[in-house]
Amino acid sequence: MDYTYSQHAWLIPLFPLLSFLILTAMGRGAKKTGAWIGTAAAFLSFVFAALIFMERLDGAAAARTWEEWKWLDIAGITLHMGYEITNLNALMLVIVTLVSFLVNLYSIGYMSDDDRISTFFAYVSLFTFSMLGLVISSNIVMLYIFWELVGVCSFLLIGFWYFKPEAKAAAKKAFIVTRIGDVGLFIAILLLFWAMPGNALDFTSIHNAFEGGEINEGLAALIAILIFIGAVGKSGQFPLHTWLPDAMEGPTPISALIHAATMVAAGVYLVARTYDIFQAAPVALEVVAYVGAFTALFAATIAVAQNDIKRILAYSTVSQLGYMMLSMGFGSDLGYSAGIFHLFTHAFFKALLFLGAGSVIHAVHKQDIREMGGLFGKMRITAVTFAIGALALAGLFPFAGFWSKDAILAEALHAGRPLLFAVGLIAAFFTAFYMTRLYVLVFLGKSSEDDHAHESPLVMTLPLIILGVLAVISGFVNFPGEPWLAGWLWGETIEEHANWNVILLSNAAALAGIALGYVVFGRGRQAGNRETAGGWHGVLRNKYYIDEIYEAVIVTPYKAIGHILHAFDVYVVDGIVKLLTAATVGIGRAGIKLQTGQLQTYGLVTLLGLVLFAVLLAGRRFF
Numbered sequence: 125m126d127y128t129y130s131q132h133a134w135l136i137p138l139f140p141l142l143s144f145l146i147l148t149a150m151g152r153g154a155k156k157t158g159a160w161i162g163t164a165a166a167f168l169s170f171v172f173a174a175l176i177f178m179e180r181l182d183g184a185a186a187a188r189t190w191e192e193w194k195w196l197d198i199a200g201i202t203l204h205m206g207y208e209i210t211n212l213n214a215l216m217l218v219i220v221t222l223v224s225f226l227v228n229l230y231s232i233g234y235m236s237d238d239d240r241i242s243t244f245f246a247y248v249s250l251f252t253f254s255m256l257g258l259v260i261s262s263n264i265v266m267l268y269i270f271w272e273l274v275g276v277c278s279f280l281l282i283g284f285w286y287f288k289p290e291a292k293a294a295a296k297k298a299f300i301v302t303r304i305g306d307v308g309l310f311i312a313i314l315l316l317f318w319a320m321p322g323n324a325l326d327f328t329s330i331h332n333a334f335e336g337g338e339i340n341e342g343l344a345a346l347i348a349i350l351i352f353i354g355a356v357g358k359s360g361q362f363p364l365h366t367w368l369p370d371a372m373e374g375p376t377p378i379s380a381l382i383h384a385a386t387m388v389a390a391g392v393y394l395v396a397r398t399y400d401i402f403q404a405a406p407v408a409l410e411v412v413a414y415v416g417a418f419t420a421l422f423a424a425t426i427a428v429a430q431n432d433i434k435r436i437l438a439y440s441t442v443s444q445l446g447y448m449m450l451s452m453g454f455g456s457d458l459g460y461s462a463g464i465f466h467l468f469t470h471a472f473f474k475a476l477l478f479l480g481a482g483s484v485i486h487a488v489h490k491q492d493i494r495e496m497g498g499l500f501g502k503m504r505i506t507a508v509t510f511a512i513g514a515l516a517l518a519g520l521f522p523f524a525g526f527w528s529k530d531a532i533l534a535e536a537l538h539a540g541r542p543l544l545f546a547v548g549l550i551a552a553f554f555t556a557f558y559m560t561r562l563y564v565l566v567f568l569g570k571s572s573e574d575d576h577a578h579e580s581p582l583v584m585t586l587p588l589i590i591l592g593v594l595a596v597i598s599g600f601v602n603f604p605g606e607p608w609l610a611g612w613l614w615g616e617t618i619e620e621h622a623n624w625n626v627i628l629l630s631n632a633a634a635l636a637g638i639a640l641g642y643v644v645f646g647r648g649r650q651a652g653n654r655e656t657a658g659g660w661h662g663v664l665r666n667k668y669y670i671d672e673i674y675e676a677v678i679v680t681p682y683k684a685i686g687h688i689l690h691a692f693d694v695y696v697v698d699g700i701v702k703l704l705t706a707a708t709v710g711i712g713r714a715g716i717k718l719q720t721g722q723l724q725t726y727g728l729v730t731l732l733g734l735v736l737f738a739v740l741l742a743g744r745r746f747f
Contacts, residue, residue, distance in 0.1 A: 129175045130188050130209040136172050136217060137256035139165040140224075140249040147246035158242030159235070162249050163228040169256065170221035173214075180214045186615065189262050189328060201323050208262040208327060211613050212464065216259045216393060219471045223385035224252045226587040230479050231377040233583040234486060244284060244375065251277035251378075255386040259393065263326040264313055267397070271309070271358075271390065275302050278387050282374040294373040301367040305357015309394075312350035319343055327397065334400040341405060348401045348408030351394065352415075359391025359445045362419045366671055368442055372434040376482030379434055383441040384475035392448045392467050396460065403455055413453025417547045420446030422668075424554035428561070429664035432491045433481045436562050437474070440517060443551060444470050450548065451532040454539045457618055461602075461610030462535050466528035468609075469598050473516035473525055476591035480510035483584055484566060487577040493562055498571030502578060505585045507567045509592035514563050516595040518556035520634040521627075527599030530630050534604065534623045549633050556637025564645045 143165035147158045154161070191206030228248060235241045254277050258270035276299075283295025317323050319339055320330065333339055339347075355361070360368035368388070372379055382388060395402065395412065402408050423442035430436045444466070451463035483506040484499065485491055500507040516523035519530070529552060536545035579585065602609040604622035611618045663669070718729060 128188070129172065129179050130214075131190060132172075133176060133207050133209050133217075133260055134190075136169045136176075136221065137253045137260070139168045139172075140252040140256065143249035144246050144253060147242050147249065150242060152240060152242055154242035154245075156232075156236075156241075158245050159228075159232045162245030163225065163232065165249060166221065166225040166228045166252060169252070170218070170225045173217035173221040176209060177214045177218045180209070180211055181612070186210075187328060189326070191262055191326070203263070203265060203325065205266055206262040207260040209260065211615065212393075212396060213259045215464070215468065215613075216389075217256065219389070219468060220252065220255050220259065220385045223471055223475050224248070224381060226475065226590060227377045227381045227479070230380075230482070230584050230587040231375075233581045234377055234482055235375065238375075240284075244281075247277060247280050247284065248378070248381065251281060251381065251386060255390065258390060264316065264330070264398070265325050267394075268309065268313060271354075271394075272306065274358075274387055274390055275299060275306070278302075278371070278382060281378040281382075282371045284374055284378070288373065291373040294367075294370040298367040298371050301364055302357040305354045305364055308350040308352075308357075309354025312347050312354070315343070315347050315350070319347070330398065331400045334404040337404070339404065344401055345405035345407045348398075348405040349411055351398055351401065352408065352412055355391035355394045355449075356415065357391070358394070359388045359449070360442045361391070361415055361446060361449060362422055363670070365419065365423065365442050366667075366674065369435050369438040369667075372432065372438055376434065376478060376485060379438070380475045380478035380482070383438065383478060384471045388441060388445055389467060389471065392445060392452070392463065395449070395452050396464060399452070399460055402452070406455065409453050409455040411453075412449050413541070413544060416446045416449025416451075416453055417544050418446070419443065420450060420551040421547050421554070422446075424551045424558070426664055426667050427558045428554060429661050430558075431494055431665075433484065433493050433496075433562065433566065434478070434491060436493070436558060437477050437481060440477075440555065440558070441474060443555065444474070444517070447529065447532055447548065447551070450544060451535060454535055454541070456535065456539060457614050458531070458607065458610055458620060459535045459539065461607060461613050461618070462528065462531035464613060465531055465602050465609050466525075468601075469516070469524035469528040469595075472591050472598050473513045473523075473595040476509060476513035476588060476595050477517065479584070479588055479591065480506055480513060483580040483588065484510075486580055486584070493565040496566045497569045498567075499577055500567040502571075503567075503580070505579055505588060509585075509588040510567070511563060512592045512595050514559040516599075518559050518634045518638065519552050519630055520556070520638070521631050522596070522599070524595050524597070524599035526630070526634075527602055527604075530604060530627055531602060531607070533630055534620075534626045537623060537626060549629060552630060553633040553637045556634040557641045560638045560641025561645045564642060568646070 140162075143162050146161060147154055150158060187208050187210040189206060189208040191204035193205045194202060195205040196203040228245065231244065231248070235244055238244060251274070254270050254273040258267055258274060261267035261270060279295045279299040282298050283291050285291045286295075313325070316330065317325060320333055321338060322329070324330075324333075334344060357364045371382060374382075402412065420443045423439045423446060427436050427439035427443065430439060448463040448466050448470075451459045451466065453459070483503065484496070487499070487503060487506075488496060490496060512523065516525035519525045529548075533545055533548050533552075536548060604627065605620055607618055607620045610620070666672070718725065
């Protein structure tokens with residue numbers, strides 16, 4: 125067999141794993157050295173991922189699988205551990221490694237004053253390793269192992285500043301809420317094991333079984349919906365979205381990594397990786413489409429009323445992930461590829477926006493956009509690159525977000541889904557509106573009271589520039605009417621016609637949102653301070669009170685049950701144990717008093733015993 129880079133794809137996750145082990149062994153003393161070790165490992169992974177991606181450009185879409193390690197062999201059932209390279213995960217490898225490398229490079233400046241900087245880079249390396257292992261997994265059990273490891277790493281990084289109560293609470297919330305979704309995925313794996321011919325769980329066998337119709341539609345729908353529940357948890361879809369905005373308590377570079385290329389991307393990737401199951405179950409596709417559409421609009425409206433710069437971007441991520449799920453729910457080749465295309469472009473402009481927000485926070489030490497203003501003149505690189513990211517997110521031509529969002533909206537019309545198209549268009553309007561609000565209040569208008577803001581160092585601005593370029597050019601891989609990416613992902617020629625109505629409407633929605641946002645907030649920071657807390661604005665600012673509803677309906681009753689069970693444990697269970705203990709101790713102490721060593725006492729006890737025995741014997745005969 126000819127040599128290929130793909131057959132050594134296992135090296136890609138190995139580099140960050142070695143970085144994690146080295147940094148853990150070095151401890152806190154590593155400091156700057158540890159930061160560069162983590163960054164170098166991410167760069168090596170990116171180089172190898174890029175080589176594999178280029179190798180796949182000229183080849184077919186067929187998967188290449190290496191499963192050399194027999195992991196389990198029980199009762200005739202064998203499970204191998206290995207890796208598989210497809211066009212889909214070759215693209216994901218480039219996304220994850222490139223964003224991870226840029227986040228590591230940026231973090232050298234952002235985290236430079238943190239005493240636990242080497243620990244931070246160790247955690248980031250473990251996080252990257254986990255996501256890369258998930259991407260190249262050859263079977264769904266192996267994917268699930270890395271899926272859970274990704275959850276553990278998010279817990280460690282969201283709660284990195286563990287001395288802050290908010291960070292600890294956010295880490296626990298993320299871990300617990302995503303576990304709800306993970307239960308669904310776990311049950312789906314059990315059903316697959318039961319239903320699959322030969323109990324095979326590798327992705328090739330799953331593809332063959334569901335494409336060949338070997339699994340009935342009802343069971344396929346149940347498995348697909350359970351898998352989607354797992355994706356809902358990881359990708360922050362309604363109703364398991366509440367953990368994602370709170371995750372902003374972690375360091376900003378981690379917010380960029382989670383939102384652009386790792387944890388939340390894992391949910392969309394899971395649906396794409398098991399897409400054969402969804403295509404065999406039209407009901408499941410409907411669930412995916414409508415949950416995605418609702419989440420896209422729901423989160424976009426919430427972002428309008430948030431004031432924390434990172435939380436606005438967090439709800440933006442929830443909304444954009446909804447777009448991706450919406451597209452996947454169409455069940456078509458173009459819908460699938462449009463969702464992946466949006467995942468691809470979103471990774472770059474969302475990483476850019478979060479790192480840009482981090483640059484602002486690094487300069488002004490604030491996160492409330494109402495307390496900022498006039499930063500354009502003081503932070504030109506950050507301001508320009510952030511504007512590029514905002515325009516790409518708004519979906520304005522010719523930025524990357526326009527091409528991928530347009531592909532989703534066009535497929536919605538082509539699939540005969542006017543309602544979903546309308547929801548997507550309205551969400552696009554809100555996206556442009558809240559990003560204009562954010563940009564105007566932060567970078568334009570009058571300066572805030574803090575006049576000491578300055579541009580971030582080169583190690584932080586260089587990743588912004590690279591991501592800014594990608595946020596402009598990455599959309600050109602898939603022109604309307606010439607879907608190169610779609611054809612490459614599927615390994616076949618896919619025809620698509622440019623829909624000029626969609627192009628014009630999507631740009632009109634973006635321009636309308638930008639114009640309205642500038643009219644409302646263009647007078648600067650003071651306009652933002654006059655926002656009221658009542659009415660619909662109060663509802664949006666409080667996120668439709670979803671957290672409060674969960675607290676009242678789920679958390680409080682469970683706490684009450686916990687208090688009741690605790691009282692039962694203390695007063696009933698422990699009470700019986702303590703009663704038996706006290707009785708035993710009492711009898712023992714009484715016995716001690718009889719063991720005095722005095723003959724008279726023993727004689728008296730013996731006499732009393734004989735009298736008692738006689739009374740009992742007489743009573744038995746009498747009665």
